[in-house]
Amino acid sequence: MAAAIGNRYSLGCANNGAPPIYKDPLDLEKKIIQYFDCEEERFTITGLCLFCGFESRQSFYDYEKREEFSYIIKRSRTIIENMYEQKLQTNSPTGAIFALKNMGWDDKQQIEHSGTSINITVSKDTGKGLGYILGEANEKTE
Numbered sequence: 297m298a299a300a301i302g303n304r305y306s307l308g309c310a311n312n313g314a315p316p317i318y319k320d321p322l323d324l325e326k327k328i329i330q331y332f333d334c335e336e337e338r339f340t341i342t343g344l345c346l347f348c349g350f351e352s353r354q355s356f357y358d359y360e361k362r363e364e365f366s367y368i369i370k371r372s373r374t375i376i377e378n379m380y381e382q383k384l385q386t387n388s389p390t391g392a393i394f395a396l397k398n399m400g401w402d403d404k405q406q407i408e409h410s411g412t413s414i415n416i417t418v419s420k421d422t423g424k425g426l427g428y429i430l431g432e433a434n435e436k437t438e
Contacts, residue, residue, distance in 0.1 A: 317349050318359070324348065325368045332375065339376050340395075373399075 318324040331347045332339065345356040360369035377399055383392035 317355075318365070321364045321368055324359070324365060328368060328372045332372075339379055341373065341376055341399075344372060344376065 318327075327348045328344065331344050334347075341353060341356070345353050348356070350356045356369065359365040360373075377396070380392040380395045380399070383389055384396075386392075
């Protein structure tokens with residue numbers, strides 16, 4: 297099927313996508329300040345996106361890629377991340393943990409070891425105690 301008359305998308309002449317919501321970073325900053333000045337105590341990234349008129353979080357994140365909007369977007373995301381971080385100290389931090397994982401946090405512990413390997417074999421109790429066995433292992437590796 298041919299494109300409709302006047303359709304310039306296929307020619308690459310179109311300005312793809314919707315026009316930007318904010319052309320001036322100060323306008324976006326004012327809107328974000330209004331969001332945080334609300335009586336709302338449960339601030340979220342999606343709540344901020346909707347309040348500012350974005351149709352998705354991705355549209356909001358796309359603004360972060362633009363140098364003139366980068367600081368204000370990063371700052372507002374950090375404010376919300378800080379709120380979730382503070383909730384980790386409450387009796388039920390499960391929701392905050394979930395949100396922080398979605399913000400790139402990781403809850404696994406990574407331990408790096410460099411140097412020689414030490415093999416320790418613990419067999420039946422010789423009556424000498426674990427400290428003696430570990431001392432023996434250290435002597436063998438030296």
